[in-house]
Amino acid sequence: MKLIRIGKIAFTNILPLYHYFHFSDLSVELIPQVPSKLNQSMADGRIDMGPISSFAYAHDYPKYVIMPDISVSAKGPVGSIFLFSKKDEFSAVKDGKIALTNTSATSIHLLKILLEHFANGSPSYTTQEPNLDKMMEVADAALLIGDDALRANWSNTKYYVFDLGLQWYKETGLPMTFAVWAVNRRVAEERQEMLSLIYQRFLQAKKLGQQEPIPVIQEARRQLGGEVADWKKYYAGLNYNFGPEEQRGLATYFHYAKLTGLIKDEVKIEVLDLPVHI
Template identity: 35%
Template sequence: MTNDNRAGGEPAARIGMVNYLNVAPIYETWKESVNQPEWEIVEDHPSGLNRRLLEGSIDLGFVSSYACGLNPEKYLILPGLSISANGAVGSVFLFSHVPFEQLGGAQILLTAQSATSIALVKVILEKFIKVKPKYTSGNIMELENEHDYQAVLAIGDDALKLVDGSDYLYQFDLGDIWKRETELPFVFAVFAVRREFAEEQPELLHRIHKELVRCCDDGRRALPRICELAGPRVPITQSKCVEYLKGIEYDLSARKRTALETFFSILITQGELPKEALPLQFFCWDQDK
């Protein structure tokens, strides 16, 4: 095995991974089949990985799409990888006691775990529905009284738990609403790499990228087994887990890139992202360099 460790015994690569059920096809396959101890996996929720990538404590990882657009000068996107959905995603919900149209001026609690979902719910409410709520950020699962807020934004495993275990009258799937309004899929997360790492270690990054894509392909072909491993952590039954994961997509096709560009364009217009967020910048392996 090649010793890729940095000087001083530091890991050759520090890879951020979200330990949500929606990443299980990739992550569970990685844990089973990638034997590279010099590649360190760092688990966190999306916002935590956003922060780690920005501060340089990881070299690459699954991060919120929004975070990638917020710091385009720092990152490149790995081709062919995303957490996305072509319609309903099943784990990014605005849970509400009232219809969308009644949320103007209402108190909404937003999860602190995902910058992309926060940006998306604001686009949906303020641009598409034309209402302006009042936002607060916090831990959704520590909320003692569901009626303290008119609505809450929950993502990932928290959202899966609330789908069957809350008293909210309305469950708005943000991926479904985005598709209805734009006729496009939605890209919640991308695998981004710090530009310095890509420039200094292009061959190593190429090897990691290949393994990630392989894990994605293998994991997608083994959803029942993946759900046996990861489902009990939520918890969720195997059948519901398989149904849920069939709706998650992991590619970054031309249509997904168009969707991401559309989202970024809206946020640039609203002053939420710098104009340099477009065009999207991708890592390109050049073995002749």
């Protein structure tokens, strides 16, 4: 039987969903990649399912369906998507030069919505490797995400830091979904039984990640360092559900992306109907 190839974001934000994901008895293969590469692998058909950037879903959504009740979201501060700025107000760089990380999709376009639509700005952008000091040599502000953002924030003593999840919440009052669990439409149609088993395992993993967070935190510290209290706060701020409120927040993000000219068409959020048995 052909393996189902599952993408895994190569950041610690996803550990609560993967640490307890047991798959040795399933016909699956885990493939870790940074979000931008995982997005491309899904689009090219080299990965069958996984947490792709919400913007990547919008770009290619006819290819995908979404697994229910699993995402990477936040209602308020997300804790690892930061705009580091030389200015003490978020909107103060709305017409400045912004250095963007090359590891993101959703967060880059979220920043553009916040600065161009809500702040009515017209910044210029450059894309670089995620190195804060080098980015700030040529820019007024720099966007970092994931582990790069965490590391930079821990050592930062120079710059003001703005959390994009919080900025979005201030503007909309809604959660922001940064990644959805997308499934190749063909795989969803042809491998329904295996997909259902995989889904149940992820729900079990999510439940255990919430109930027993200490092993997750220990693994995060092994990978990245940091203090236990910081990781507890970080994971408490993340939301791994994809219910009606998260879907409404994502639909709002797509709406503003269209208004800002970042996408051309309306995006249909198509969620699979899968049974829940955990």
